[in-house]
Amino acid sequence: MSSSLPDFSEPPDRGGPLRRMIRLGHPPLKAPYRPLLRDGKLSKLLEKTKPQRFQSMDEAELIESLKTLQEVQETGTDTTSSRTPNSITVDMNRDAWALDVTANPSLRNKFEQLRLAVNEYNIAATHEKREIVIKNGCELQDVLAQANAMQEDRSSSKDAKSLNSNIQAGLQQFCKSTLYYAAVMDTMAQHHPEWVSLAWGTMKMLLMIPIEYQKVKEGIVTNLGRIGSKLELVSLLLSFYPVERMTNAAAAIYASIADFLAYCLRYLRSNCLVKTFKTMVAPFDTRLGPILKTIDENYAILRQEAEIQFMIYQFQRHCSMQRDLSEIKEDHGRIIGILEDIIRRDDMDRERRSKTIDGQCQSGNANWKF
Structure with missing residues (x-):
């Protein structure tokens, strides 16, 4: 009786399922090597974990996403594997970046100027004005919302405009229309005596004062709201990536902002004559x-650095x-x-x-023959 099993020194059939399975591992008593990845699911998983290109988001979407992540990680940290060198740690309870920002000498100087302006x-x-400020004190977003509401009410009720407002609007329109034809007047003034050119230049400067005065007031209100919308995102980004380049940008x-507020405070508390002079100068x-x-x-530097840190974080998670x-x-190879x-x-x-x-069968057959 011959055995159908192969000899132990012969390798199994290369086309059999056992060889296809063992091919994932490494045979014993040989130098270990990294097996090639042949599992389709693992390949798809690696493909999904490749570093993705940072998709630019608007401020509202980015703020909402970071707030959601803050709520999820409010009481803990989110890190990569502990075996990953130089891994980025996201600690939502850490505000050390604020100390780095306040240590900037330029920032301290600007806030000292702002403190002097407030004083x-x-x-x-x-005393009445201070009481009003203390009583009606609110956040910048509330001030912006109230200003927008007042502006809409004012624009909707055209019949309720006062005579002073109509005169001011007409003066601004007259100044804009006159300056629009300033190039023609400049050409005409070149063919007249010198005093005509001097008078026309003085008139142009006087026409520009109301326009610049209105531009300063509108610019202060508009940019206060625009700056306020950036501060929340700056704080969130620094909470996630408090690197030196980002803290320096935040300090700047x-x-x-402190310089802007100090100028606005001094400008708005001045009387009309001083405001006009400041507008001219x-x-x-x-x-x-x-x-x-x-x-x-x-x-822009802060946003760009945050994108770079995000890509580094994604790459480290991928590694x-x-x-x-591996x-x-x-x-898996050792088990196989x-x-x-x-x-x-x-x-x-x-x-x-x-x-x-x-052997027993053969000996039994031999004994039976005898």
Whole structure:
């Protein structure tokens, strides 16, 4: 009786399912190697965990997403694998970035100027005005909402406009129309005596004062609301990625905001004559324009750095996932190697028993013949 089992020294059939399964691991007594990934589900998982390109979001969507993440991680931290070097730790209870921002000397100087402006207002303001400020004190968003509501009510009720408002609107329209034809008047003034050019230049400057005065008032209100909408996102981004470049950008933003508020406070508490003089000496584009430009530039730097930190975080999570999957595959290969060794030993035992049975059968047949 011949055994149908193969000899233990021969490798199993390469086309059999056992060889296809063992191919995922590594045979025993050989140098370990990283097996190729042949599992479709794991391949899809690795494909999904590749670093994704940061999709730009508007401020409202980004604020909502970060707030949702804050609520989820309010009492804990979210980190990558502990075996990942230089992993980014997101600690929602940590406000150390605020200490780094306040340590900036430029920021301290600007806030000192703002404090002086507030003290000047408190000294010059009457007791009634201070009581109104204390009683009606509210957040910047509430002030912006109230200002927008008042502006809508004022624009909707055209019949209720006072004579003073109509005169002011007509004066502004006259100034704009006159300056629109200023190029023609400049050409005509070149063919007349010098005093005509001087008079026309003086008239142009006087026409620009009401327009610039209105531009300063509208610019203060508009940019206060625009700046206020940025502060919430700045705080959220720094809570997630308090790196040095972002804290420096935030310090520059807060310093510029303090400078902007100090100027607005001194400007708005002045009387009409002083406001007109300040408008002539320092127009909006030359005085407040550079401050707003600094805020926008540093805000763009902060957003860009946050995108970079986000991509680094995604890449580290991807590397951690790949490392974990490699360890799983190595463990899987070791298990398969152990199973392969057990199967080989079982084959050897069965072959040994088969040979023993064959030997007994042959000896029994020989005794029967005799």
